[in-house]
Amino acid sequence: MAEFIVMPKMGLTMTEGTISNWRKQEGDTIKKGEIIFDVETDKLTNEFDSKADGVLRKILVKSGTVPVLAPVAIVGDKDEDISTLLNQAAASTEAENASEKQIQEAQIGQLKTPIAEKGGRVKVTPRAKKVAKELGVDISSVPGTGSEGSVTEQDVRNYAKKNESEKKKTSPVASITAERLGVDINKIEKSSRIMKKDVVKYKLSEELEKYANPQEFRKPMSTMRKVISQRMLESKRVSPTVTYNIKVDTSAVKQIREDIKEETKVSYNDILIKIVSEVLLEYPLLNSSVDDNEIIIRNYVNMGFAVALNEGLIVPVVKYANVKGLNEISAKAKELAEKARSNGLTPDDLNGGTFTISNVGMYGVESFTPIINQPQVAILGVNAINEEAVVVNGEIKIKPMMGLSLTADHRVIDGAVAAEFLSKLKKYIEKPGLLLL
Amino acid sequence: MKIAIVGGGPGGYVAAIRAAQLGAEVTLIEKENLGGTCLNKGCIPTKVLLHTSERIEEIKNDYDKIGIEVCEAKLDWAKLQERKEKIVKNLTGGVGSLLRKNKVTRITGEGEFKNKNQLRVKTEHGTSVTVDFDYAVIASGSRPVVPPLPGTDLPGVITSDEALCLGEVPRSMVIIGGGVIGAEFAAAYSALGCRITIVEMLPKIVANMDQDIVKSLKEKFIKKGIEIHTSTKVESISRTSAGLLINTSSVEGKRFFEAEKVLLSIGRRPATDGLGLENTGVKTERGSIAVERNMRTNVSNIYAIGDCIGGIMLAHVASAEGIAAVESIMGKKTAIDFKTVPYCVYTKPELAGVGLTEEQAKSEGYDVKIGVFPMYGNGKAVIECETEGLVKYIADNDTGEILGMHMAGPRATDLIVEGALAIRLEATIDEIISTIHAHPTISEALQEAARAVHDNPIHI
Numbered sequence: 003m004a005e006f007i008v009m010p011k012m013g014l015t016m017t018e019g020t021i022s023n024w025r026k027q028e029g030d031t032i033k034k035g036e037i038i039f040d041v042e043t044d045k046l047t048n049e050f051d052s053k054a055d056g057v058l059r060k061i062l063v064k065s066g067t068v069p070v071l072a073p074v075a076i077v078g079d080k081d082e083d084i085s086t087l088l089n090q091a092a093a094s095t096e097a098e099n100a101s102e103k104q105i106q107e108a109q110i111g112q113l114k115t116p117i118a119e120k121g122g123r124v125k126v127t128p129r130a131k132k133v134a135k136e137l138g139v140d141i142s143s144v145p146g147t148g149s150e151g152s153v154t155e156q157d158v159r160n161y162a163k164k165n166e167s168e169k170k171k172t173s174p175v176a177s178i179t180a181e182r183l184g185v186d187i188n189k190i191e192k193s194s195r196i197m198k199k200d201v202v203k204y205k206l207s208e209e210l211e212k213y214a215n216p217q218e219f220r221k222p223m224s225t226m227r228k229v230i231s232q233r234m235l236e237s238k239r240v241s242p243t244v245t246y247n248i249k250v251d252t253s254a255v256k257q258i259r260e261d262i263k264e265e266t267k268v269s270y271n272d273i274l275i276k277i278v279s280e281v282l283l284e285y286p287l288l289n290s291s292v293d294d295n296e297i298i299i300r301n302y303v304n305m306g307f308a309v310a311l312n313e314g315l316i317v318p319v320v321k322y323a324n325v326k327g328l329n330e331i332s333a334k335a336k337e338l339a340e341k342a343r344s345n346g347l348t349p350d351d352l353n354g355g356t357f358t359i360s361n362v363g364m365y366g367v368e369s370f371t372p373i374i375n376q377p378q379v380a381i382l383g384v385n386a387i388n389e390e391a392v393v394v395n396g397e398i399k400i401k402p403m404m405g406l407s408l409t410a411d412h413r414v415i416d417g418a419v420a421a422e423f424l425s426k427l428k429k430y431i432e433k434p435g436l437l438l439l
Numbered sequence: 440m441k442i443a444i445v446g447g448g449p450g451g452y453v454a455a456i457r458a459a460q461l462g463a464e465v466t467l468i469e470k471e472n473l474g475g476t477c478l479n480k481g482c483i484p485t486k487v488l489l490h491t492s493e494r495i496e497e498i499k500n501d502y503d504k505i506g507i508e509v510c511e512a513k514l515d516w517a518k519l520q521e522r523k524e525k526i527v528k529n530l531t532g533g534v535g536s537l538l539r540k541n542k543v544t545r546i547t548g549e550g551e552f553k554n555k556n557q558l559r560v561k562t563e564h565g566t567s568v569t570v571d572f573d574y575a576v577i578a579s580g581s582r583p584v585v586p587p588l589p590g591t592d593l594p595g596v597i598t599s600d601e602a603l604c605l606g607e608v609p610r611s612m613v614i615i616g617g618g619v620i621g622a623e624f625a626a627a628y629s630a631l632g633c634r635i636t637i638v639e640m641l642p643k644i645v646a647n648m649d650q651d652i653v654k655s656l657k658e659k660f661i662k663k664g665i666e667i668h669t670s671t672k673v674e675s676i677s678r679t680s681a682g683l684l685i686n687t688s689s690v691e692g693k694r695f696f697e698a699e700k701v702l703l704s705i706g707r708r709p710a711t712d713g714l715g716l717e718n719t720g721v722k723t724e725r726g727s728i729a730v731e732r733n734m735r736t737n738v739s740n741i742y743a744i745g746d747c748i749g750g751i752m753l754a755h756v757a758s759a760e761g762i763a764a765v766e767s768i769m770g771k772k773t774a775i776d777f778k779t780v781p782y783c784v785y786t787k788p789e790l791a792g793v794g795l796t797e798e799q800a801k802s803e804g805y806d807v808k809i810g811v812f813p814m815y816g817n818g819k820a821v822i823e824c825e826t827e828g829l830v831k832y833i834a835d836n837d838t839g840e841i842l843g844m845h846m847a848g849p850r851a852t853d854l855i856v857e858g859a860l861a862i863r864l865e866a867t868i869d870e871i872i873s874t875i876h877a878h879p880t881i882s883e884a885l886q887e888a889a890r891a892v893h894d895n896p897i898h899i
Binding site: 173174175176178179182195197198 | 837838839840864865866867869870
């Protein structure tokens with residue numbers, strides 16, 4: 003006995019669901035418990051398994067959102083007459099679409115969308131069916147204007163006439179050339195007469211496409227990618243940002259690395275974590291978070307630093323960097339980076355960051371606009387160090403200059419504060435001895 | 440939008456009218472009469488001469504055949520000249536009223552560019568007027584080329600300009616250059632009783648046209664007693680008691696000709712001097728103004744059209760270019776389809792061609808299929824005693840695309856439009872065949888030539 007498959011109600015609050023993918027096609031045999039389509043709600047994606055055995059006779063909703071308990075398909079025996087169910091479904095989708103359709107009609111000014119596409123079925127008068135056959139018209143693409151959107155004889159005639167007038171004007175040589183080259187002349191887009199050169203041009207572009215063999219693949223996002231994607235989007239939505247760029251002379255930092263080389267090897271990044279942590283204590287707004295109408299100010303710095311992985315990006319946190327020595331910072335950063343690459347980070351290694359440093363200098367980038375790692379309010383982008391000619395006391399000197407790109411959330415950090423922070427940072431990087439004070 | 444047009448020939452005046460139609464404020468500057476070379480010294484007056492010469496020939500050769508006895512037919516040269524002047528005046532006057540009707544301002548005088556937005560015009564009254572413009576179209580035309588030969592400055596050595604208004608029909612004339620202009624003057628003066636010798640440096644006369652149709656003309660010329668010497672170079676011109684002595688050389692050696700007049704018709708060259716182009720930065724290449732496809736020069740608000748850009752020096756090409764230039768200025772997209780330019784020679788038989796010649800089509804790599812139908816197979820041609828000539832269709836063997844049509848015979852210059860239209864619309868030879876051609880007409884020969892492409896003409 004044929005029956006409807008309806009949109010399942012998968013939770014108390016669920017009012018509608020979206021069909022994202024049919025696992026079965028019309029005509030497929032389905033068994034009880036077999037997954038036949040995927041349903042998405044605003045919260046999750048579920049698989050729908052069949053409650054009946056039979057043949058999937060008709061898919062009423064190929065994709066899209068419908069209310070719960072709305073019919074989405076008909077299941078029944080192979081040769082069973084399902085016309086009653088089809089009529090019922092058409093009537094219900096008709097009613098469903100009525101208001102929406104009116105709006106659409108008003109917008110487009112004419113009925114353009116073929117009804118078949120809407121998940122219903124085409125209602126056709128017998129005369130219309132006969133005329134369509136005579137004129138060789140595909141009835142499913144004829145918009146209907148009769149009662150309940152049914153297709154009338156006149157609709158078919160109008161459609162055929164319109165089609166005729168839109169037929170391409172083509173020069174005789176172009177027609178023959180198209181035939182010789184195996185080009186479908188209807189595919190050539192041109193409002194005026196199609197000439198031989200249009201056909202040749204089209205053929206060449208077809209050949210090019212064949213040669214290039216363009217292909218697209220789809221793959222599901224990894225969990226990490228999904229998280230990054232959502233958090234980046236969220237950050238863009240939440241934070242009104244401004245990015246500030248400054249150039250810093252790294253001669254002194256270079257000297258420090260040189261000086262302590264015998265004792266310990268530290269990276270530019272380690273030194274930056276140390277210096278930025280110090281400066282952040284002087285500018286606590288950059289180290290803050292926003293919670294509703296309150297600003298959370300901290301007396302400590304948990305410094306996040308972005309680590310690029312094959313499948314994405316992760317930001318481990320050096321806790322209380324403001325009280326750690328350079329050696330300690332360096333060791334911790336090394337350990338965290340190692341763990342990140344070997345997939346060994348614990349939630350504790352990732353939580354609690356108050357500021358982030360993102361270094362893309364090794365790729366030669368000179369400036370960029372990093373996105374804030376929420377719920378933080380600022381992020382420091384570190385760019386490449388390049389030897390540059392700099393004028394010092396009226397003389398040209400060559401200095402290793404590094405660009406810093408600070409993105410700050412204007413909800414809490416005004417331009418002056420950000421600029422002051424950057425200039426202080428510059429001062430400390432260029433004269434690290436000040437940190438000894 | 441202010442547009443200044445320099446030159447009132449078939450390029451300039453057509454451009455002026457089209458620009459005015461599109462709403463521009465147009466000033467046309469012409470130093471002489473409107474109509475340019477075409478109306479004053481070219482197409483029109485030569486055709487007046489040719490018309491009379493053809494009628495005289497007909498009376499002499501054909502009238503007894505068709506049952507008209509003529510006691511005496513005599514040329515009234517003075518009256519012919521008068522008629523020619525009258526027709527020219529009539530037509531140039533017509534151009535003037537067309538310009539007035541379209542509210543084009545006309546200044547008579549020589550225009551010279553002061554800069555990219557101003558022209559200074561020295562008027563006929565000796566005053567000077569400055570014309571400001573947003574856009575200018577240069578349509579300054581061309582002049583006959585006088586070759587660097589000893590003796591070209593002798594009296595009796597003339598160009599087409601003078602050949603149109605000789606005091607009397609000369610007894611003999613050597614025509615240097617057997618191109619279209621030379622051939623037409625040969626036909627005209629030969630029929631009026633002048634002994635003609637054509638000296639051509641190239642191996643063939645009317646070399647730009649399909650040689651199958653040129654052959655019809657050549658045979659007719661020889662029959663009329665016109666001497667043709669191809670691959671022959673003129674060395675010098677000097678004086679003798681009888682008039683002028685023309686010293687030539689060829690592989691066969693030196694040869695001398697004597698004649699009362701020598702007509703220099705080796706070609707025309709762009710007339711671009713005195714325009715003040717140097718004040719605008721407009722570039723020229725070997726005397727021709729260089730233009731892009733839409734007729735724009737290297738200076739963005741200055742366009743050039745017609746003979747002054749070199750290329751195909753034909754009135755109808757100049758007109759098409761004039762329209763394209765002003766339409767481009769007025770923001771329309773216009774492209775000229777040069778494939779459809781007809782070439783016409785107003786001799787008897789008339790020659791006309793459009794598209795590729797057989798030779799050109801083959802050298803472009805087409806697998807060509809030719810259909811030829813001789814004029815003597817056409818009933819109307821027989822009635823009109825004009826059985827010389829043929830129609831030739833050239834089609835692409837693969838697609839049947841019409842690549843060229845060439846014709847020698849009665850009204851060829853009018854009938855060539857069938858070929859031009861066919862090429863423009865990319866018709867195949869089968870569309871010509873399936874188009875019903877009226878009977879009895881010369882045009883039937885066109886349909887038969889098309890059938891001949893498939894080797895199945897009906898009437899031969």
